[in-house]
Amino acid sequence: MMLPVDIRWRCFREMLCVAFGLGVLLLAGCTVLGGIQRSGAQAVPGASDDALEGGYARMRARLSGEFQDRVPCQWGQAVDGVLTRLDTDHNVMALTFDACGGPLSSGYDAELIRFLEEEQVAATLFMNARWMLANPDAFRALAAEPLFEIANHGLLHRPCSVTGRWAYGIQGPSTVADLVDEIELSGRMITALTGSRPVFYRPGTAYCDDIGVQVARSLGYVVAGFSVLGDAGATYTREQVRDALLAAPPGAIVILHMNHPEGQTRHGVMEAVPLLKKRGVRFVTLSEGVDLAR
Numbered sequence: 665m666m667l668p669v670d671i672r673w674r675c676f677r678e679m680l681c682v683a684f685g686l687g688v689l690l691l692a693g694c695t696v697l698g699g700i701q702r703s704g705a706q707a708v709p710g711a712s713d714d715a716l717e718g719g720y721a722r723m724r725a726r727l728s729g730e731f732q733d734r735v736p737c738q739w740g741q742a743v744d745g746v747l748t749r750l751d752t753d754h755n756v757m758a759l760t761f762d763a764c765g766g767p768l769s770s771g772y773d774a775e776l777i778r779f780l781e782e783e784q785v786a787a788t789l790f791m792n793a794r795w796m797l798a799n800p801d802a803f804r805a806l807a808a809e810p811l812f813e814i815a816n817h818g819l820l821h822r823p824c825s826v827t828g829r830w831a832y833g834i835q836g837p838s839t840v841a842d843l844v845d846e847i848e849l850s851g852r853m854i855t856a857l858t859g860s861r862p863v864f865y866r867p868g869t870a871y872c873d874d875i876g877v878q879v880a881r882s883l884g885y886v887v888a889g890f891s892v893l894g895d896a897g898a899t900y901t902r903e904q905v906r907d908a909l910l911a912a913p914p915g916a917i918v919i920l921h922m923n924h925p926e927g928q929t930r931h932g933v934m935e936a937v938p939l940l941k942k943r944g945v946r947f948v949t950l951s952e953g954v955d956l957a958r
């Protein structure tokens with residue numbers, strides 16, 4: 665049975681606080697289960713009950729045991745197992761917008777989203793827990809919009825590493841257990857609010873190692889990369905964004921950002937979309953695109 669939105673939202677906010685507390689505790693070297701217990705999660709239904717009963721901890725321990733002796737041999741944004749394009753002959757494009765969160769990356773480009781809605785452009789939105797915490801009203805509205813698919817962009821926006829590798833100045837988890845927390849806690853938060861579990865996970869920075877990809881798969885996620893750099897972390901000019909979109913081949917997965925309204929991303933998107941529509945391009949969510957590829 666689906667809970668009313670207000671109730672789900674209350675649960676979600678509580679879970680966000682719990683998980684954010686967890687992140688801090690993790691950084692301080694505490695265990696996840698201990699963090700949940702100390703955060704008073706007994707009042708939170710769902711994941712917290714699961715954790716207190718040991719389900720989450722057992723799952724985490726099982727995956728740690730399964731992968732702890734595995735040594736990664738690949739590192740990058742397109743390692744084996746990462747979905748980087750839609751394997752289809754249809755004239756489709758998957759626009760993906762990351763909401764990375766954190767002190768400098770929790771903005772909300774509401775004008776961009778309004779444009780997508782007016783133009784009926786489907787898109788996949790990769791949500792980081794910190795962004796959701798900073799933008800609860802926006803998240804609630806986005807989750808209720810059928811045009812958009814909500815996807816998982818991690819708890820603390822860390823690369824998908826099991827050996828503590830760095831990308832863009834951000835260190836990834838150094839253990840399988842920490843990586844499970846990075847992926848799964850934010851996934852559970854999204855599930856708590858939307859009522860459905862996200863299908864896709866994109867690591868913070870989009871960097872991963874091949875063992876991390878397998879861990880994510882074991883948790884039930886498809887790791888989503890990209891084939892077209894749409895805004896280079898929202899640093900592209902309007903022209904660069906527009907030209908990147910116009911040059912994208914059929915089946916492209918384009919990575920863009922919705923958390924930097926001060927950037928030029930939306931301007932380039934707003935120029936390119938009408939031109940792409942004239943070419944007959946259809947915009948799809950990642951799930952729709954993957955279905956077409958079957």
Ligand SMILES: [Zn+2]
Nearest residue numbers: 762764868869
């Ligand atoms: Zn990001």
